[in-house]
Amino acid sequence: MSIRLWPATVLALILCAGYARAQVTFPYNGVYDQREGHYAFTGATVHVSPEQTLEDATLTIRDGKIVSVVAGGAVNAGAVEVSMSGKHIYPSFIEVYGDYGMPEVKEGSRGRGTPPQLESNTDGAYAWNQALRPETDASALFTIDAKAAKTLREAGFGTVSTHHPDGISRGTAAVVTLAESNDNEVLIKRNAAHHLSFDKGSSGQAYPNSRMGEIALLRQTYLDADWYAKQRGEETNLSLEAWSKLQDLPQIFAVDNWQDALRADQVGDEFGKQYVIRGSGDEYQRLQPLKASGATFILPLKFPETYDVSDPFAADLISVGQLRHWERAPGNVAAVAQAGIPFVLTADGLEKPTELHDAMRKAIEAGADPATVLAGLTTGPAKLLGIDQLVGTLEKGKLANFIVTDKDPFTEKATIYQNWVQGQAFELKPLQSVDLADAYDITLGDSKFSANITGDPGSQKMSVSPAGDTTTADVTFTESGGVITFRFRPGKEGGYYRINATPDGEGYTGTGRDPEGNIVTFTATPAKATKAEEAKKDEKKEDERPEYKSRLTYPNISYGLTEMPEAGKVLFRNATVWTNEADGILENTDVLIEDGKISRVGKDLSDRGAQVIDATGMHLTSGIIDEHSHIALSDVNEGTESSTAEVRMADVVDAVDENIYRQLAGGVTTSQLLHGSANPIGGQSALIKLRWGATPQEMMFEGADPFIKFALGENVKQSNWGDMNRVRYPQTRMGVEQIFENYFSRAAEYGRAVKAGENVRRDLELETLLEILNGERFITCHSYQQGEINMLMELAERHDFRVNTFTHILEGYKVADKMAEHGAAGSTFSDWWAYKFEVNEAIPYNGALMHEQGVLTGFNSDDAEMARRLNQEAAKAVLFGDVNEEEAWKFVTLNPAKMLHIDDRVGSIRTGKDADLVLWNDHPMSIYARAERTYVDGKEYFNREENEARRTELLAERNALIQASLDDKKSGAKTQSPKGNSRRLLHCDSVNH
Structure with a gap:
C-alpha cells in the first residue's frame, strides 16, 4: 500500500521529520527517527543522465538512496507518493x-618596512x-x-x-x-x-x-x-x-x-x-x-x-584584446x-x-x-x-541527490523548487508556487484586458491594462490549494475585481465579482507572440552560434594573425644586399629563399614558381639579433636568493607580447631573453625567434647552445634596494666574488660525486652550474666596472672555463685587451651613460674601442623601445669611433649571432642559412630607414603595407565591439568600468613584490 499526499503536505512532513539516518558510530540524543525516507516522485520528466530522459516517470528513493527510476510504473508499497506532474528532475550538480x-x-605579502623572509616559518x-x-x-x-x-x-x-x-x-x-x-x-x-x-x-x-x-x-x-x-x-x-x-x-x-x-x-x-x-x-x-x-x-x-564605453575617451583605455575576450568568452x-x-x-x-x-x-x-x-x-x-x-546520474543505488525544476534550466529561465541531498529535502521555492506566463489576454465578463508578468515564480508581479489603453493597474494574487485569487482596481477610483481561477490547459478560468459586485466569468489565455517575435525565435534556432563582430587571431590581440604564414619561394630582385660575408655589400643583386632557407644569391636568378619582389632601390639584410632582451617574458627576475640557476626563462616566454610584433617592424628576428640582474647567479636564458603568433614553445630557437645570466655591481649587492633589503647575502662586491667561488666549488664537488656513482640528491641549481664547468652552458654577465670584470675573468680561469659575453660592460674600453685575451665578447649599449653611479665613466666610444682591440662586439637593447631601433644604434658605432659601415652593421647582426653560437644559422646572407631577412626602404642605418618586410624562416611576419590595412580593419572592429557593448548595456547587462591592461615593460632591475 502506498500513501499519496499533496506535495506541500509531504514536504512539510519531510522537513519536520528530517531524513533517514544510516547506521553510525556515534550516539543520538533523543528518540531515534527510524523512518526510511521512502518516497515515490511520480509524473515527472526525469533526466536520468545527460543521455537519458524518461517522460511521466517515477523516481523512488529510500534510506537516502535511489531505489528505482522507471517510466510510468507503480508506486512501491509503503512509499509516500509525491506528485511531480509537470516538473523536471535532474541529478544535483x-x-x-x-x-x-x-x-x-x-x-601572504611582505609588509611595508619589513625585510624579506628568506626561510620558512612553519613549525615542524x-x-x-x-x-x-x-x-x-x-x-x-x-x-x-x-x-x-x-x-x-x-x-x-x-x-x-x-x-x-x-x-x-x-x-x-x-x-x-x-x-x-x-x-x-x-x-x-x-x-x-x-x-x-x-x-x-x-x-x-x-x-x-x-x-x-x-x-x-x-x-x-x-x-x-x-x-x-x-x-x-x-x-x-x-x-x-x-x-x-x-x-x-x-x-x-x-x-x-x-x-x-x-x-x-x-x-x-x-x-x-x-x-x-x-x-x-x-x-x-x-x-x-x-x-x-x-x-x-x-x-x-x-x-x-560588459565594458561601460559610454565615455568615448575612457573607452580608449580598453584594448581590442579585452573587447574580443568579452565577446568570445561565453563561446x-x-x-x-x-x-x-x-x-x-x-x-x-x-x-x-x-x-x-x-x-x-x-x-x-x-x-x-x-x-x-x-x-x-x-x-x-x-x-x-x-x-x-x-x-x-539518477540510477539505482546512487545517493538521492536531485533537483526539481519547472522547466529545462539549460534553455529557459527555470525555478528550482527543491534540492534533495542524500535523501534530505531542501525547499527552495514552494512546489505550488504560481508560475505565470509572460503575458495573457484576459476576458472579464464583457471587458478585455492585457496582463504583463515579471519576476521569477514565487515572486512574480502582474499588471493589467484595459484593451486599447496604456494605463496599468497592479494585480494582487495568491494561491491556495491550486486556486488562484486575483484582485485589482482598473482605475484610480472605483471598486475592485475579485476573481478565483484554476488552471485550464495553458491558461486559467474562473468566476468572481466586478467592482459593482456582479458575478463575472474570467478567462486568461497566454498572449500569442507577434509574427516578428516568432520569426526572431525561429531565426535564433536556425543559427545557434552568435555572429561575432571580433576576429580570432594568433595571438588574439591587435595585429595578431588570422592564419600562420607559410614558407614560400620568394625572389628578391635587384636589391642592395648586405651579406655580412666576404662578398660584402652587393649592388643590384637577387636573393632566392625557399623552404625557409636562403637558396641562392646572385644576379638574374630564375623566378620560376617564386613570388617576385621588386627590391630596386631597397636594401636586403639579415635579421637583427638582440643579444640582451627582456621582451616576451611574464617575469624577469627571481632575485630572492643569491643564486637561482635552476630557473628557466623558457618557462615564462610570453607569446602574447605586442613588442614581438613591434620589433619585427624594426627588423629584429632573434632575441636572447635574459634573466634580470637582481642576483649574482640568475636564471637560464631563452633564445627565441620572433615567430609572431606561435606558442612559447614554438618560438624557441631549436638546437641553440644554452646560456645563463650572471650579474655584477650595484643591483646584485642590493645597494639600491632600500634599507630593508640588508638580509640577503651578498651585500658587498667582495661578497659577490665569494658567492661565485662557493657555488662553482660546490658544483665541481657535485659533479665528482655524480661521476663516482654516489647517492647524490639531484640538484637542478648545481646541475646548471656544472654545465658551465663542463663547457656545456655559457655565461652572459651583466657588468659595468673594470674591477669586477677582471675579477670574474680571473675566477673563470681558476675554474678552467671562460666567460662567453659581458653585457652592458660600459667600462669595457678599459679592459678590452684582457677581454680579447680571455676570449670574452662584449655586448654593450651604443651611448648610455650617467644613469647611475657605476656607469659614470661610460663613454660612447666604448663599442668602437673594444672592436679595435679585437673583442667580438655588439650592441643590445635591454629595452623594448630601443630594440625597435637597433639599426640606428648600429649607426652610432660609425658616429662614435668611425667604425666601417659594414662592421658597424655586424654589431647588431653577425656579431651577436657569433656571441650566441648561432652564426652557422643566422647573422648573414649566405646560401644554406635560415631565411631571416629584412627588406629596408633605405640604407639600413639611416634614420629614415623603415623595415618594409621581415621574414623569419622564410615566412613573412611583417609587411608594412598589410600593417596599414590591418590598422584600418582594427579601427572598424573596435568600433563594432564598442557599439555591441553599448547595446548590451542598454539591454540591462551588468557592466564594468573601463580599465586598461597596458604591459609593464621589463628591464634588468624589474622585480615582483
Missing part, C-alpha cells in the same frame, strides 16, 4: 573545484618552502558551513569537491555533500585529488616571487620526493612523504591563462604526470596545442562583464567541445553560485550543447573524482 567548508586563506618537520603544503588534508580541515551550503544548494549543487586553495602544492581534496547533518555523514570521499597551482598563497617567504621560480620549485620537489623515498635516515620531511602519497591521485592544476596551461602541462610531461587543468576561460584562443596536451579541463563559467565551452577537448564545468569564480544558471545559458546561447553542459556539471565531475558510483 557537482562542484569539482570548490573550497566549501575550508578555512579562509589570507594572501615540513618542506623548506611554505608554498609547499602537500600534507594539507581537506577532510581534516572541513566543517559544515550552513550558510555557504544553502547558497550552493540554491544553485543546484548537491556535492562539492573541496580543497584548501593555499600554496603551490595545496594537498588533497575531500568530496562532501551539502546535506544538513554532521561532518561524518556528509564526507563521502577523502583524498579525491591533489591540487596544485602557480600561486604561493599565504606564504610570506620570499622565494619564489616569479612564475619561473614557482615552476623551478615544482621541478625540484618532484626530484626531492623521489630522492627522499630512496634515502635512508638522513632527514625526516613530512611534506615530501605526503607528496609521494598523492602522486596516484588526480592532479588538478589551477592556471591563469592558456599559456600557463601549456607551462603546467610541460612540467607534468617532464615527470610523467597528466594534469587536469583548472582553466581560465580563454582556451578558445589556442585550442590545438591545448588539445595536444591531453589534459582534461575544468572550465569556469565566469565571463567578463569558450562550445569551442572547447567542438575541438574534442574533454572538460567539466565549475562555478568557481562567480560572485554567487546562483549566477551559474545565467552563465550556463549564456554558454548554450553561444553554441554549447545543453546535454554537454549537464554532463559537465554531473557525470563528468563524478567520473573525474572517482565518485560516479555514488552521484552524477
